[in-house]
Amino acid sequence: MTVFDLPHVNATLNCISTLLIVIGYVMIRRKRIAAHRACMLSATAVSAAFLVCYLIYHYHAGHTKFTEEGAVRYAYLTILFTHVVLAAAVPFLVGLAIYRAVRNQLEQHRRIVRWALPIWLYVSVTGVVVYLMLYQLYPPQAV
DSSP states (O other): GGGHHHHHHHHHHHHHHHHHHHHHHHHHHTTOHHHHHHHHHHHHHHHHHHHHHHHHHHHHHOOOOOOOOOOHHHHHHHHHHHHHHHHOOOOOOHHHHHHHHHHHHHHHHHHHHHHHHHHHHHHHHHHHHHIIIIIIOOOOOOO
């Protein structure tokens, strides 16, 4: 495996994180607190692994340009922009949610999670969408 395989690894990690977040949500709705905790901490670890791989890839490979034109370009850039802006908030929101849960401040935990969960899910899903658009549907042309 080379550094240029990391986008595929990152998409896989995003998919795993998304699944863990959804399963964790289902577990807490069913009052299965230990399973919820395990899923959410696993999703956090997978997301952290994603971030490490993402930074390594972009350190070595630089920027990958989306070369398509027209409406698909505007759609891609809109998704990418919202993804990046919200992704910057995820570590803080998730960190605060974990802190509140560990401190057994459950009402504060619930309040932050009302924001953190949909944002984290959106970032995980749009990360996969960005990957699909950039590397699968409209891959960069070799020069």
